[in-house]
Amino acid sequence: MLIGYARVSTQDQNLDLQIDALTKAGCTKLFDDKISGSSRERLGLTKALDMLREGDTLVVWKLDRLGRSVKNLVDLVSDLHKQGVQFKSLTDAIDTGTPSGRFFFHVMASLAEMERELTVERTRAGLEVARKLGRTGGRKRKMTDSKIESAKKLLANGVPPCDVAHNLGVSVPTLYRWIPASGTA
Structure with a gap:
């Protein structure tokens, strides 16, 4: 079964374009949210994920409709893969049901891991420089x-x-x- 998920960031935006594309792609069930992608409470996505069963495919119009960060996307698609569920993004031409689609996500996972490691490395270096300059982290003391x-x-x-x-x-x-x-x- 193809299960579609659509999302817009605000109540003023329109879901019609995404819903039309998901319907044309053959999605039998559609779920949607009108909320920022950075929000953890996306009821439509939660319902879509709960409905997915082994052999199903989660379909989105575009990758950024599903998650705001590469790490978030890779984690979600990895969880789907563990459940035997495929993932498809219509405008990005990604389908984890194909060898090239799976390869793309492995590359994304590697990039996400490298991005996390570089961020940690830069943070540590910045904190070290700040310490050498006599600065300490955290908020200022209330008791001077x-x-x-x-x-x-x-x-x-x-x-x-x-x-x-x-x-x-x-x-x-x-x-x-x-x-x-x-x-x-």
Whole structure:
């Protein structure tokens, strides 16, 4: 059975072109979404994937209708292959039911893996350079050195910790993380 999936990114866009092409390709069941491809909650795609059985083919009008990244596409097609389901993209002329279609996806998988490795490598190099320049990652500390000194003085003068935390714009647990409960350290 050929099961079609169509997607547009916004409610204002029209699915007619995709649905017409999928119908002409012989899809007996059609599912669609009007939502960004980066969204994890694509109900139409979920329904299409749930309906697929061994020997079926998932058909899309174009690759980018199915996924936003090469990794996402390769992972999805690999999962389909494990279930005995083929994949077909009409405008990209890809059909994993053919040797050349399977080859294309193996090449895509290799490229996706290389892309991931290069990204990790570039990230590590960038972090190393930042460390050498004295920068650390993460968000800025809420408790600056001057806030810590102010908090110590206020606590030593008997101001309740909840008032000190409120005045400094931090939570009580953050205050205690930087200053022991005795308030004198």
